[in-house]
Amino acid sequence: MAQHFLLSAASRTLSIRQIYKAGEKTAYDTFCKMRWPETDGEAICPRCGCCETYSITTRRKFKCKGCHHQFSVTSGTIFASRKMDFVDLLAAICIIVNASKGVSMIQLSRDLDCQYKTAFVLAHKLREAMAQEVHTGEVLDGHVEIDGAYFGGHIRPENRKENRKDRRLKAHQTGKRRVVIVMRERKGRALPFVAKVEAEGVDLAKEHVCRTATMSADEASHWDLLHMGWQVDRVNHSLSYSDHGKHTNMAESYFSRLRRMVDGQHHHVSPQYLYQYANHAAWLEDKRRVSNGGLAMTLAANAMGAPVSANWKGYWQRAA
Template identity: 75%
Template sequence: MAQHFLLSAQARTLSLREIYKGGEEKAYDTFKAMRWTDGEPVCPKCGCCEAYEITTRRKFKCKGCYAQFSVTSGTIFASRKMAFVDLLAAICIFVNAVKGISALQLSRDLDCQYKTAFVMAHKLREALAAEVAEHELSGEVEIDGAYFGGHIRPANFAEDRIDRRLAKHQTGTRRVVIALRERKGRTRTFVAKIEAEGVEIAKRIVSRMATTVYADEGSHWDHLHDGWTVGRINHSEAYSADGANTNMVESYFSRLRRMVAGQHHGVSPKYLHQYSAHAAWLEDHRRRDNGGNAMAVVANAMAHPVSRVWKGYWQRNAA
């Protein structure tokens, strides 16, 4: 099943078709090349570059500390059980979905358990988020926030319905995604309880040499004037005026809203930061072909250390 999707729907470049034709060995070589660019295995335990291969088990043994390791040891795919060709198929399906993919759909495509697909997708999101974790925004930067979650289902009978706008009736699961986006650059996202926290976030990640920071007329953005030249746009009057707009960040929120509503139907605040980072990565690389995106995800996954969130026991409490 996974190989079928890799060939027919996801692998649209020559390199991915060649990997499919080569089967498991070709996929293994791809992961190996992404892990060690010069082809020489490096022990993740001691850093020694001298190791010999145990060909019967696709493992290596370090000549320095005698530890055994595989191509995925110490990466996001550590202790993996899926075949390499299925991992590659999962990545191709994952990046091909322009507005995300649900774990249930991914599990059906790969013919694996829902929990396997759920954890794998979140591991990939964690690796993608690490790509911009240390990136400082510069140039022209747009900032805005959008609220997600906390929906209260109205009662059936009109006399039983409550005013869902009141604080006492809130569920406590509503969060705001604060997005900061460079024009013609990268997007960084954060999850907070109130939008005003975005000012402190901007102070941490936006360069003081940034040309202009653009925001709407929300009063909480007034403090941005203390650090940068700020362009403001009043959305009750216009969406863009004299170059002042937040259209790029609104474009990102459009993708994220459709991801949450159309694919996942609801997102726990516990994992909202990973879904928002996933949407940001898709938005930043929307013009790159699927093959390039797939190889970039493989490289990110092989460079990312073992996940401390998605390792060990199943995530029982999603609240």
């Protein structure tokens, strides 16, 4: 029997020990190379694009010789205004990519010896960097599976049976329940979206699935509209999960990872931020055969190429 990739030595090319043993200088150089790969880490002015810069070593900043603008390696990126050491940022990236089904923020804050809210915002910034890659080139082709799964909105029943209400009725629901709709190419990438009802997936498919593609869906009646635009294989999950090659197992594999992430690690996810976790799971699922070192360097490069986060920069300083 072949060995699973995650059990092989090829999946382990980076460790926390290596990061801290290499030290702050090596971590800083790594971020410089991720920010400016075309010059192998030599600074380029983000304001005028001039390559003529010199380093202010006492403050780890650069100054442009053309426009005299001062900037750092994280200026204008998702890590703008960061206070953590670069070795800690690289360690945080390593910890997050090592967790194949996510990591709780309590655990991350303990590993990094930082406050819970620091770990919380840092992880969400990294999820934004993942999302930029997940939602790049959004038209799917080939054979695409589509499915939905509901998350959140649990209502705890009353203790006494006579006091219990029918939780299926809209009047007795919290309004926080959301559905994650995923469209996933077979042997390709996953593209998730968060909606209120699964039927919204039909309009999402019209926008993000190529008309020359073929599709697979389950027996839910709202997927009947897909037959107007694509050749669609249907599988009745009440009878079986696969019927002579017709299945949505790739989509179910994604939901398996996401549900274990939400239920097993985070325990509760606000509907406001469910899309972040959905993108996180899709990024991990798409790169499940990449080593942890490759994942860490890819995520670091995505973060250094992402703009300042409008949602998370100064999150804890805002007036409620």
